[in-house]
Amino acid sequence: MSTASAEQFVEAYGMAARDSSGILSPFHFTWRANGDNDITIKILYCGICHTDLHLAKDEIGMTIYPLVPGHEVVGEVTKVGRNVNKFKVGDKAGVGCMVGSCRACESCKQDEENYCPEVVWIFNGQFPDGTRSYGGYANKIVIDEHFAVRLPEGLALDSAAPLLCGGITVYSPMRYYGLDRTGQHLGVVGLGGLGHLAVKFAKALGMKVTVISTSPKKKKEALERFGADNFLVSLDQEQMEGAKGTMDGIMDTVSAPHSFSPLTDLLKTNGKLILVGAPVPNPELPVFQLLMGRRLIGGSATGGIKETQEMIDFAAKHNISADIEVIPMDYVNTAFERLAKNDVKYRFVIDVANTFKPPS
DSSP states (O other): OOTGGGOSEEEEEEEEEOSTTOOEEEEEEEEEOOOTTEEEEEEEEEEEOHHHHHHHTTSSSOOOSSBOOOOOEEEEEEEEOTTOOSOOTTOEEEEOSEEEOOSOSHHHHTTOGGGOTTOEESSSOBOTTSOBOOOSSBSEEEEEGGGOEEOOTTOOHHHHGGGGTHHHHHHHHHHHTTOOSTTOEEEEEOOSHHHHHHHHHHHHTTOEEEEEESOGGGHHIIIIISOOSEEEETTOHHHHHHTTTOEEEEEEOOOSOOOSHHHHTTEEEEEEEEEOSOOSSOOOOOHHHHHHHTOEEEEOOOOOHHHHHHHHHHHHHTTOOOOEEEEOGGGHHHHHHHHHTTOSSSEEEEEHHHHOOOOO
């Protein structure tokens, strides 16, 4: 008899949005039974990302309610299926944006499940059998072991949670676009949840880093707290003019509307402007600067499971973690309000295990 047939489902308890107000309230739901290839994870911490807020409020126009957000999950394995070999009970595990994919397409074969046409996102997704997926603002999750990563000993669990989205979002394009070599000059646009992690990973890779921001107030933090080498105020024309043609690449983490043209001018010949934020509406393409410098603009969205494990191991080796504010679950709606105002340094993390219990 399979593990799955011994139980019908797994009861779970979380915080869900019911409508576009985005207000979260307690919600009982079920996961599938722990199957032969599955692990059940008791959630200890879950990071809060802007995507959680956007989907809770249906700002992208694709939300299916009720919605349990959360895609930066850290927890402890409490059950394993009989075919599981990556984890044992008691191991610490992390879950990011994905909990399923077809495992057969070209992207999946290249360990890029995040680009699979049939990818199942950790929340607001649907499995092939029609059941819903729910995120990490909850007490437990059941997933195929393939979509979880091992957390190395010594990695602080609370500050590791944002790495499962924010960390891989900046790490993956550094590797793919070749912006990972000692001595290269990388610009980082924005010093928020993604930007501060981009600085940390780039410095660990031995790169020269310049933070580019509209706010002069962030200079001290960029240089002294995160170790950036230079700081540019993007609204200061003299500073921007002086930095033209000096950067091998730029990672743009900003989702607010802004022009790509002044950023493209900062690139050397063959330089790369990589977008990990999503400005709306789409900015105008600076075609002339691209042509005359053989430059490119590229994009990237999270990373595959193999690369996420590589990123976590790299972070542990180089003592990289997110700068966080830990909050109880009953503060999550206030955290959403603050996040909408960018009032956090630099990521919220929910202490799920210690502050959120199902009613007895």
